[in-house]
Amino acid sequence: MMNPIPSVSLSGFLQTQGECSKCNTQSKLGLILLDCFHCVCEDCIYKCADSESKQLVRCPVPTCRHCTLFQDRTPYNLLAEDLAFVLTVKEKASSNKLVCCTCVNHQVGSGHSLCLDCHLVFCKEDAKYHKKYGRSVSKKHQLLTREELNKITIEDLLKELQNKFGSCNRHNGNLIEKYSVVNGDYLCDKCASKDCMDHLMYTTQDILATSKGVLNKSIKKGQKTCSQSNHLIASLTKEFSRIMRTKDEVLERVGSFYNSLLTEIEIVRDDTLSKIGDKFEANLEELNACISSVQNLTDIHQRVYNYTELAYHFCSGKHLYSSYDTLQVKLEKMACDLATFKVPNFGDVSFKINKSMTSGRELIESFASLHLGSKYETGELVLGPTIPVPEPLLWINGIFLDKEGSMFVADGNNSCIHIFSNESYVKKVGDKADLKCPMGVSVSGNFVYVTDWMAHTLLSYNLSGKLVKKIGSNGSGAQEFWCPKGIAISESKEKIFVADLGNSRIKVYGLDLELKSYFSHDDIHGPKDVLVNSDTLIVLDSKSPFLHLFDLTGTLLRHLVDRSQPLLLKDPAFFTLDGENNVIIADEIGNSLVVYYLPENSYTQHSLGNDITKFSEPTGIAADLNGSLIIGNNGNKQLMKCFIKTTTSFV
Numbered sequence: 001m002m003n004p005i006p007s008v009s010l011s012g013f014l015q016t017q018g019e020c021s022k023c024n025t026q027s028k029l030g031l032i033l034l035d036c037f038h039c040v041c042e043d044c045i046y047k048c049a050d051s052e053s054k055q056l057v058r059c060p061v062p063t064c065r066h067c068t069l070f071q072d073r074t075p076y077n078l079l080a081e082d083l084a085f086v087l088t089v090k091e092k093a094s095s096n097k098l099v100c101c102t103c104v105n106h107q108v109g110s111g112h113s114l115c116l117d118c119h120l121v122f123c124k125e126d127a128k129y130h131k132k133y134g135r136s137v138s139k140k141h142q143l144l145t146r147e148e149l150n151k152i153t154i155e156d157l158l159k160e161l162q163n164k165f166g167s168c169n170r171h172n173g174n175l176i177e178k179y180s181v182v183n184g185d186y187l188c189d190k191c192a193s194k195d196c197m198d199h200l201m202y203t204t205q206d207i208l209a210t211s212k213g214v215l216n217k218s219i220k221k222g223q224k225t226c227s228q229s230n231h232l233i234a235s236l237t238k239e240f241s242r243i244m245r246t247k248d249e250v251l252e253r254v255g256s257f258y259n260s261l262l263t264e265i266e267i268v269r270d271d272t273l274s275k276i277g278d279k280f281e282a283n284l285e286e287l288n289a290c291i292s293s294v295q296n297l298t299d300i301h302q303r304v305y306n307y308t309e310l311a312y313h314f315c316s317g318k319h320l321y322s323s324y325d326t327l328q329v330k331l332e333k334m335a336c337d338l339a340t341f342k343v344p345n346f347g348d349v350s351f352k353i354n355k356s357m358t359s360g361r362e363l364i365e366s367f368a369s370l371h372l373g374s375k376y377e378t379g380e381l382v383l384g385p386t387i388p389v390p391e392p393l394l395w396i397n398g399i400f401l402d403k404e405g406s407m408f409v410a411d412g413n414n415s416c417i418h419i420f421s422n423e424s425y426v427k428k429v430g431d432k433a434d435l436k437c438p439m440g441v442s443v444s445g446n447f448v449y450v451t452d453w454m455a456h457t458l459l460s461y462n463l464s465g466k467l468v469k470k471i472g473s474n475g476s477g478a479q480e481f482w483c484p485k486g487i488a489i490s491e492s493k494e495k496i497f498v499a500d501l502g503n504s505r506i507k508v509y510g511l512d513l514e515l516k517s518y519f520s521h522d523d524i525h526g527p528k529d530v531l532v533n534s535d536t537l538i539v540l541d542s543k544s545p546f547l548h549l550f551d552l553t554g555t556l557l558r559h560l561v562d563r564s565q566p567l568l569l570k571d572p573a574f575f576t577l578d579g580e581n582n583v584i585i586a587d588e589i590g591n592s593l594v595v596y597y598l599p600e601n602s603y604t605q606h607s608l609g610n611d612i613t614k615f616s617e618p619t620g621i622a623a624d625l626n627g628s629l630i631i632g633n634n635g636n637k638q639l640m641k642c643f644i645k646t647t648t649s650f651v
Contacts, residue, residue: 020044022060100126114144384641390425396632398440398574399620407630408448409620410438417441417450429465440487444511449496451484458484458498460513469513476503478515486529486574493552497537499527506530506539519554529574540575540585547583547596569594573619578627586618586631595644
């Protein structure tokens with residue numbers, strides 16, 4: 001129960017009789033004196049009453065925290081409040097900490113100080129006013145002195161509670177039969193039926209039975225808890241002593257180990273510093289020599305680049321000199337200038353310039369051979385007829401041509417594979433029940449293998465169109481794909497290679513679609529397509545250097561494209577290899593074909609058809625045995641046939 005702390009003393013109440021302590025006005029409705037000795041008019045009580053119970057719960061005066069009505073008063077709470085109040089007051093009385101509830105400056109001394117009916121503590125001066133002006137004049141307001149309080153036991157409280165049921169608070173004579181929760185009165189049945197019909201009531205039998213049961217249960221629980229606490233305290237004390245002994249032993253061992261370790265560290269540190277100093281002094285001269293050599297080599301590289309660019313412009317007909325003789329004199333002077341440079345510790349220079357070069361033409365050819373390679377190709381795109389199809393190809397992806405002239409075209413939006421024979425339409429394989437967006441397609445024997453971009457699967461069909469097997473799901477696990485795209489088959493090794501674009505890896509399967517292995521590389525950033533060329537695998541990547549050459553076990557042999565050269569690709573889709581060692585890539589965003597010539601150690605590139613009237617979003621591409629190209633032109637939903645007419649020149 002909250003200890004009431006009123007804002008005014010009893011003397012203040014006597015001075016303000018007749019005025020409401022909340023609104024400070026003379027009330028016409030009459031004043032009601034609360035336990036905290038605040039006089040409040042009925043109008044203020046009505047305004048501050050609880051909205052549900054319509055009862056005043058706390059004193060309306062803002063500075064007062066006094067509780068005027070206890071909510072949820074059950075038989076258990078009645079006894080608990082009595083016990084808790086008396087025991088708390090006894091404890092505070094023994095330590096002289098009791099304070100009067102109406103005047104906080106007065107400590108309680110001897111005399112009448114405790115009201116058992118109202119659960120309030122008073123000093124000797126205010127106790128008599130409480131007995132006269134208490135909230136319920138029907139209560140007995142039994143006051144106990146400090147000495148009487150110390151003699152009270154729990155059994156006495158039960159007896160006192162029994163005595164409360166002696167006679168009705170409204171009039172002496174009838175036995176108490178009920179208790180009103182609203183105003184705290186003990187009433188006979190007649191008074192309860194007459195004046196308190198709407199009050200929450202408890203019978204005396206309920207109160208006594210519940211109070212005794214709860215009290216006995218609390219005493220037993222308290223005894224058990226006390227026994228457990230004593231046992232726990234003894235165990236903790238024993239454990240604490242053991243921990244303290246262990247701590248001392250550990251500290252002693254740690255201190256000894258630390259001292260020995262510190263000595264070893266100092267020895268190693270001194271030895272290491274000595275060795276580092278000797279090594280640094282020995283290598284300082286060598287480091288300075290290397291720095292000087294690098295600076296000289298950088299200067300030489302810049303001069304060679306300038307001379308090479310000049311020779312290239314002359315070969316291309318873009319020179320700025322009025323005659324060949326003028327250029328020849330200039331180049332001979334440059335050759336003599338280069339010969340004066342010395343490159344220590346770097347071996348033979350690959351371009352081998354010397355003073356004996358007296359012919360300007362020889363010097364030009366030497367530079368051109370160094371910078372451009374011995375072969376340079378240009379090409380012209382010759383367009384052929386379109387291949388008729390029975391229905392619109394909504395989105396052309398991978399294209400495959402076999403040796404018998406059959407063509408297989410993956411249609412992404414129609415969710416099927418179209419089959420042609422000698423450019424005549426035959427039938428389609430697959431439907432939307434099996435495929436969502438077929439991307440890559442390849443054929444081995446009597447089976448068609450397809451990658452599904454959206455379903456993240458790999459499928460096989462027979463030539464009759466029946467689904468044989470379907471594997472994979474979305475993810476990065478060994479048996480999963482993330483947007484698989486290109487597919488290629490090695491007939492000799494009976495292996496299927498799949499470009500797993502989202503996982504940046506190449507997966508290897510048997511012809512029965514059982515996983516054999518997979519591999520990746522730091523330079524692979526999203527493979528778009530794969531192509532088997534004899535015993536090697538060419539991988540088309542999403543980023544520079546675009547083309548990588550692997551053996552069929554997954555070992556990188558080399559990059560086919562030099563990182564230092566400008567690239568013409570914008571968004572590679574699929575690629576093919578013709579009979580003249582040309583790698584031809586369909587550039588979807590660039591609306592063009594990019595051709596790479598691949599000799600042993602060099603390449604050239606050029607872009608064909610970068611005109612939207614020729615190509616519009618080309619994706620699928622394949623080359624037949626005669627060198628003709630089949631291109632899927634998605635901008636106008638056509639299959640186009642063309643070939644590249646190349647010319648070769650040496651400079």
